[in-house]
Amino acid sequence: MRVKLLFFATLRDRAGMKFLELEIPEGMTVQELKDKISADYPNLKQSMQSVLISVNKEYAFDEAVIPANAEIAMFPPVSGGSWDS
Amino acid sequence: MRVKLLFFATLRDRAGMKFLELEIPEGMTVQELKDKISADYPNLKQSMQSVLISVNKEYAFDEAVIPANAEIAMFPPVSGGSWDS
Amino acid sequence: MQPSNLPTIFSITESELDLNDLLAQITLPNTGAAAIFTGMVRGETRRGEVHDTAYLEYEAYVPMAETKMKQVADEIRVKWPAIEGIAIVQRVGKLYPQTPTVLIACTAAHRDTGVFEAARYGIDRLKEIVPVWKKEVGTNGEFWVEGDYLPKPGE
Amino acid sequence: MQPSNLPTIFSITESELDLNDLLAQITLPNTGAAAIFTGMVRGETRRGEVHDTAYLEYEAYVPMAETKMKQVADEIRVKWPAIEGIAIVQRVGKLYPQTPTVLIACTAAHRDTGVFEAARYGIDRLKEIVPVWKKEVGTNGEFWVEGDYLPKPGE
Numbered sequence: 001m002r003v004k005l006l007f008f009a010t011l012r013d014r015a016g017m018k019f020l021e022l023e024i025p026e027g028m029t030v031q032e033l034k035d036k037i038s039a040d041y042p043n044l045k046q047s048m049q050s051v052l053i054s055v056n057k058e059y060a061f062d063e064a065v066i067p068a069n070a071e072i073a074m075f076p077p078v079s080g081g082s083w084d085s
Numbered sequence: 086m087r088v089k090l091l092f093f094a095t096l097r098d099r100a101g102m103k104f105l106e107l108e109i110p111e112g113m114t115v116q117e118l119k120d121k122i123s124a125d126y127p128n129l130k131q132s133m134q135s136v137l138i139s140v141n142k143e144y145a146f147d148e149a150v151i152p153a154n155a156e157i158a159m160f161p162p163v164s165g166g167s168w169d170s
Numbered sequence: 171m172q173p174s175n176l177p178t179i180f181s182i183t184e185s186e187l188d189l190n191d192l193l194a195q196i197t198l199p200n201t202g203a204a205a206i207f208t209g210m211v212r213g214e215t216r217r218g219e220v221h222d223t224a225y226l227e228y229e230a231y232v233p234m235a236e237t238k239m240k241q242v243a244d245e246i247r248v249k250w251p252a253i254e255g256i257a258i259v260q261r262v263g264k265l266y267p268q269t270p271t272v273l274i275a276c277t278a279a280h281r282d283t284g285v286f287e288a289a290r291y292g293i294d295r296l297k298e299i300v301p302v303w304k305k306e307v308g309t310n311g312e313f314w315v316e317g318d319y320l321p322k323p324g325e
Numbered sequence: 326m327q328p329s330n331l332p333t334i335f336s337i338t339e340s341e342l343d344l345n346d347l348l349a350q351i352t353l354p355n356t357g358a359a360a361i362f363t364g365m366v367r368g369e370t371r372r373g374e375v376h377d378t379a380y381l382e383y384e385a386y387v388p389m390a391e392t393k394m395k396q397v398a399d400e401i402r403v404k405w406p407a408i409e410g411i412a413i414v415q416r417v418g419k420l421y422p423q424t425p426t427v428l429i430a431c432t433a434a435h436r437d438t439g440v441f442e443a444a445r446y447g448i449d450r451l452k453e454i455v456p457v458w459k460k461e462v463g464t465n466g467e468f469w470v471e472g473d474y475l476p477k478p479g480e
Binding site for chain 1: 386389390415451454455456457458472474476480
Binding site for chain 3: 137139142146
């Protein structure tokens, strides 16, 4: 099945791209997706250890199963707000 | 000696005037001034029990001696700010 | 930077409060955080006796109010030395519901150095010692709103 | 008034923050108090490694950021049911020192019902769960500023 994978901040810089469309098997978990990305994109391997993942705009964790047509995003811990702490 | 006495809020309404210039003896205290105002302006007699007094823009209390040319003000407890409590 | 170089604004004004402008005036090159309190005229009051307000009429003993606003700012700087800029503004005159009437804003490099506490302290103190009064005009006629704080010697 | 009728504004914008306009949008007929937090780009940092910042570049995962801002607003309404209006705005793009980049504002009838605490909670939560990142560009080159909060399931 097909999913869309978005990269932000440091992840985008390391990936060298903003997004990726890819085919994944049904029932694939977030952890399995991270393993696949580590294998396919060596540049991102180290990032996969501390990356945050969202699936359809909600935070998703290792055991979560990815649904068809999901919009997945990978990014570092957030750092919005101001410059005040 | 001469002093100026300003009235604000309810005090002004009851006094029917915004200010008053008056002669007071040297060494007069705030308490003695309140007694004098109570005697001279019956409308203000009751107000003198809970009035706040300032002398030269600082809060002044019963025993304080009034200096020459003082700007004195009489007003109720303050109620500025917004309408929020 | 010495406190004497830090911006402190206090004013009694009949003009509309401009939050953008006031904030800009107390933002320094190393400011990272601001806490701003504004109070508005409420048109409907539900706490206590439920009633409607047409407008409030504010008056101030202006020169003393400015002196006391400066005192509030000085007290804030003693309690929260990290505070950079302070603005304290009271609008006077006839003020209608949903209109901001008072503003206290404090800035600092970081948000964990007392900006929220300082703004809260500022509005509490303003309502205790700054000589400003308001008269409510509503459907039941008009009456002066009286405070209940009695300043102590040295305030 | 039901929460569904209470104004909740959340936005990611490239435009200047207009505090006057945002405050007006969350002021209801019975609003008497507002607490507003704004954060700015600091040009000089003295805490930790002292350095200068030329500008910050913010980016957001916009649709998720809006979802998470709504979640922060919902959390505020559960914790402080007296809150009337909430505005949460993050400015993105290239932002220079002394520019407000983020705003959280909460209104209520009275100032003692949690407006200050709610605004403080709002900025803390925004920095934990709303997907926005910033890159600092300064005299020492540019680097991404990384947070350290790891959201838990259900956040």
